[in-house]
Amino acid sequence: MSATPDEPAPSRLARATSTRRAPARARAPRRPAEVGPEQAREALTALRAEVGKAVIGQDAVVTGLVIALLARGHVLLEGVPGVAKTLLVRAVAASLSLDTKRVQFTPDLMPGDITGSLVYDSGDFSFRAGPVFTNLLLADEINRTPPKTQASLLEAMEERQVTVDGTPRPLPDPFVVCATQNPVEYEGTYPLPEAQLDRFLLKLNVGLPSRDDEVQVLAAHDRGFDPRDLAAAGLQPVAGAAELAAGRAAARAVSVAPEVLAYVVDLCRATRSSPSLSLGVSPRGATALLATAKAWAWLSSRDYVTPDDVKALARPTLRHRLAVRPEAELEGVTGDGVLDGVLASVPVPR
Numbered sequence: 001m002s003a004t005p006d007e008p009a010p011s012r013l014a015r016a017t018s019t020r021r022a023p024a025r026a027r028a029p030r031r032p033a034e035v036g037p038e039q040a041r042e043a044l045t046a047l048r049a050e051v052g053k054a055v056i057g058q059d060a061v062v063t064g065l066v067i068a069l070l071a072r073g074h075v076l077l078e079g080v081p082g083v084a085k086t087l088l089v090r091a092v093a094a095s096l097s098l099d100t101k102r103v104q105f106t107p108d109l110m111p112g113d114i115t116g117s118l119v120y121d122s123g124d125f126s127f128r129a130g131p132v133f134t135n136l137l138l139a140d141e142i143n144r145t146p147p148k149t150q151a152s153l154l155e156a157m158e159e160r161q162v163t164v165d166g167t168p169r170p171l172p173d174p175f176v177v178c179a180t181q182n183p184v185e186y187e188g189t190y191p192l193p194e195a196q197l198d199r200f201l202l203k204l205n206v207g208l209p210s211r212d213d214e215v216q217v218l219a220a221h222d223r224g225f226d227p228r229d230l231a232a233a234g235l236q237p238v239a240g241a242a243e244l245a246a247g248r249a250a251a252r253a254v255s256v257a258p259e260v261l262a263y264v265v266d267l268c269r270a271t272r273s274s275p276s277l278s279l280g281v282s283p284r285g286a287t288a289l290l291a292t293a294k295a296w297a298w299l300s301s302r303d304y305v306t307p308d309d310v311k312a313l314a315r316p317t318l319r320h321r322l323a324v325r326p327e328a329e330l331e332g333v334t335g336d337g338v339l340d341g342v343l344a345s346v347p348v349p350r
């Protein structure tokens with residue numbers, strides 16, 4: 001299994017849990033009281049295998065999605081068309097017993113198509129809830145819709161409630177958005193406002209598959225795999241709200257030594273003094289990195305965070321929270337490149 005060095009190495013996750021027996025599949029979702037942290041970890045590890053029945057490779061992206069679910073954060077998946085972004089989030093949804101909705105963002109989508117609206121019905125107005133009232137919202141091709149509609153989703157993500165006609169309505173818990181987008185240079189896109197990108201906990205890059213993985217994709221299709229019918233491919237729910245709640249509680253309880261906390265801060269501060277950036281990582285970004293590193297430590301069967309956990313999550317957690325100066329961009333500087341430099345230069349606690 002291969003993973004880019006910046007993103008969680010799935011092989012480590014697999015190793016970390018390989019000593020345990022594989023969990024029985026298709027377990028019925030349990031009530032919260034019945035789920036312990038070990039069972040929660042097994043269920044979330046099983047989710048990776050379940051998604052793997054449909055999606056070949058892309059393990060780092062699947063791990064990132066699990067970390068976001070654990071840290072109660074939203075995820076943005078970016079990649080060129082045809083690399084299985086939509087298939088990935090559909091497969092994750094099919095592997096969870098949560099309420100999920102999918103919205104295809106199009107140029108003519110209106111804010112009310114996301115949040116819901118008041119409808120006139122037999123002499124009275126009543127609220128018809130939009131697709132945002134769900135546990136897992138698949139917001140597909142989010143940058144194909146104009147800013148006003150994007151803003152209504154971004155607000156709901158931030159506030160975890162929707163206000164229609166002056167009445168606030170809370171969204172369900174959990175509420176996690178998995179959004180996909182094509183790279184912004186693409187024709188016919190409305191780039192998400194930079195200032196609001198930090199509402200996503202993680203930004204995951206979905207790259208082209210390796211040659212071997214692509215051959216496997218074709219072999220699966222040759223055997224009759226139909227990406228529209230995930231149930232036929234054997235995908236079934238292996239985790240639900242109880243497992244997520246137990247996993248979240250356990251990940252929150254992971255301990256962080258003062259020097260590791262300071263390391264997170266030092267990394268973020270270093271981005272603020274980088275001459276290539278016009279905007280560095282905010283303290284909010286630093287808290288996000290702490291949360292994702294804790295979730296990754298817990299998934300790796302540890303109850304403390306190491307500097308390596310912080311390093312593994314730095315790029316996906318921070319890459320969308322900084323802005324490269326236009327003149328540096330012309331010279332080929334990228335946000336990931338700056339983060340690599342920062343990771344290489346900031347002293348690592350021993």
Ligand SMILES: Nc1ncnc2c1ncn2[C@@H]1O[C@H](COP(=O)(O)OP(=O)(O)O)[C@@H](O)[C@H]1O
Nearest residue numbers: 054055056081082083084085086087209217227
């Ligand atoms: N890594 C992969 N594993 C399995 N199928 C893949 C993979 N990459 C591409 N495909 C195939 O290509 C199709 C395109 O995927 P899709 O999810 O629509 O891409 P995107 O949303 O990135 O444009 C999938 O439905 C699947 O048939």
Ligand SMILES: [Mg+2]
Nearest residue numbers: 085086140180
């Ligand atoms: Mg798609």
